[in-house]
Amino acid sequence: MHIFDRVRQIALINTTGSILSWDQETYLPSGSADYRAEQLSYLAAHAHDLSTSPDFLKSLETAAAADDGLDPTLSANLRELRRESDRATRIPTDLVARESTAQSAAHHAWIAARKASDFSIFAPHLQNLLDFAIEKADLWGFSSEPYDALLEGYERGTSTAAIATLFDSLLESLAPLSARAVAKSAALKPELPPGPYPQAAQQDFNALIAAEIGFNFHAGRIDTTTHPFCTTLGPRDIRLTTRYEEADFTSSLFGVMHEAGHGMYEQGLPAADFGLPSGSAVSLGIHESQSRLWENQVGRSPAFWEKFYPIAQRHFHQLTGFPLEKFLQYIHRAQLSPIRVEADEATYDLHIILRFQLERMLLNREISVSQVPSTWNDLFQKSFGFPPINDAQGCLQDIHWSMGGIGYFPTYTLGNINAAQLFRAANQAPEIAAASANANYAPLLQWLNQNIHRHGGTLDPTELVKKATGAAPTTADYLSHLESRYS
């Protein structure tokens, strides 16, 4: 069997696992968590077995030996498959199965721990997952520190040291900027008219907006979960989820625009290459650039609301008579919240930098798992000037670690940076700028399709941004966006 057929077969298994995970979050009866974990663990181990089998490796080497370099996509696919394969073969299948089982248990423990705001419930599971992360980092190998090896899985071609430098420089401007933004908001006290904004009306409005910005509902859908996500179950089956607050319709709306940004990236990948690197997203930092672009650069722009505020007013009677200007103040408010997912543009990255620092200390064994709550609280106090009231609002707030996602957080801030740079570059074209100014986003999406999506994973993230914008990723456009947002 040709290596590409093998890779497509493994994609069938992996997307099957994604269907099971999606169902677990949306519709699984409460009594069936254990059996679902067994099903997922079986699939993860089976896919890993196939992708590390001697037959697989032989097919890959045969194809690589025959590569004459004339087809750059073919060469990129073989290069990336070898890179992935090199990582995969270093991990024994039984570790994959054991980690999948541990993740399922950790996820349930995390839910209970967060509910009770009791870190001790989650601590042994976090220790387990941290041990798996360190074991894998050791197996993969790294030049400076274990974090490098984990980061490579989410954002290939970057390093922990480079991220640390980038974050330090960002923080220098961000700390005063966010303080000013928060002070300004505190003076204005922006508020939305009181709810309830009925869930059914939110669903209608969100679906309308998602379709309007280009999410294809013949190849996707929106469901309800506690923790919003976007998942790919097939080349034409991209599912978003959101949650609803009846007090504030913008919460689910921006959630949907964010996830739709992820979804439109997946829908824009070359479907014929599904499962191959050339048909897959390149990195989480690029993925997050798409979600952040649609959520913040588009969704929080005045031009967007010039067009859609009247439609929102038809969906939500409370907005009748509430001026657009006040509404914009509300969606541009800045405040120091303990919760990352509630954070605004001015303060979001402070949350990410904290997590990056803490994960790095854990992986370098500078702190133990039992020190996570106190370290978190100290770092938070330093950035935000007050401590979280409890662990549920502190170190237990995020789902990521409970799913084994250690080393994942920095990609959020990379996404913010890339989003600003891409949005600015796209709008250099006068016809895109003109269309965006009229809240017509078809040309913008086409630009993203052309400059980001269609490349799949054939270029490294940094190269991809450089090719699309003319410059390697820098914080300049992002900081200038934040300056103008909060000036």
Next chain:
Amino acid sequence: MHIFDRVRQIALINTTGSILSWDQETYLPSGSADYRAEQLSYLAAHAHDLSTSPDFLKSLETAAAADDGLDPTLSANLRELRRESDRATRIPTDLVARESTAQSAAHHAWIAARKASDFSIFAPHLQNLLDFAIEKADLWGFSSEPYDALLEGYERGTSTAAIATLFDSLLESLAPLSARAVAKSAALKPELPPGPYPQAAQQDFNALIAAEIGFNFHAGRIDTTTHPFCTTLGPRDIRLTTRYEEADFTSSLFGVMHEAGHGMYEQGLPAADFGLPSGSAVSLGIHESQSRLWENQVGRSPAFWEKFYPIAQRHFHQLTGFPLEKFLQYIHRAQLSPIRVEADEATYDLHIILRFQLERMLLNREISVSQVPSTWNDLFQKSFGFPPINDAQGCLQDIHWSMGGIGYFPTYTLGNINAAQLFRAANQAPEIAAASANANYAPLLQWLNQNIHRHGGTLDPTELVKKATGAAPTTADYLSHLESRYS
């Protein structure tokens, strides 16, 4: 690996396929049907590969050789696994994959054909599936006719000739009985007060009734599909589906009671043996006895409605002032409908007997696929006295053939027969009869758990009924139930 561990592993794969199928019917985006078919075909072939591998067969023979006969459940499991294995190994894996792909295509063609009422769209697919059925029957082998080999997969231990004899004798009493019932109904003209009965109220009422008769929502759920079904996605994950008619709430209600009957059987199987024969339903005829028992013996009984009619009246304002007696006349109405799933107790089996006769002719090559519409219409005319108005209301009405379910239909009538016999036997116990008379069904469910469910697939269907009721299956209780229902 012990054979039982292998079997459990295969159950993980098969239930994963069931999750994908469930999702296909409930939530799959329209553009993703082809990829879903690929995923399902991969899983079907993979499970078949594992269950026919030399390792599997060796484990099975090793365990069988070590069986000292001291544990009857163990012996039954090994006996049934060998029986299944013998059937499975006769079918090459590539036939399984090809058939799975053909079924997906046939299913979509059937939907289009039924919509257009154009049999020619479905005909080549039916030919394909019939060829697969005949090929498999030849591979499995049979004593008299190909139908025997297919039937064995749904209802082990019976024969086509035995079914034909049973159906002939049933028809002898049923033909005059149904004619009388229809005539009586035509004179009474029972009607439900006009709708709409809102879907949300139907959902509430159905869930209340399903829980009341014993369906466990911690280990199951109810969703909406075009074609109602019950599927098992894990030992504690049994999902029912139904569809809603706003003009008649009893349609979804009896649908839910029917599927909940299937679901409670699955929920009552020994969970620790999930995937093994001892933890699996024994046959479709027994399965259908459970659904029919709750739908008809319980759900259409006057005692049930004495208790639940006032609750229905609180859900549906139209029932206020509408007497219980009239309502009972409505749910006991009999009429000659062309559509099986709309048929009442008096006429349902006429539909089944027609399908059995027609399938048998197809498999014996007495008619060709192109003759299906005319043969259907002739048989229908003979039984019902009028022809279907088109193929959508005739030979295209059922989903079964499009999913490869040839030889399946007779189990519906076996279910009706068994339901009556089991219900009568259970109510021989005075405490069950007394509880049922007060619409308290916990003792009845307990009796079914004890006498049917807990045995899983360790006894042949006929033995099981004999052990539970003291007699082999006969039409006596069923006919006496119908006589009393329609007298």
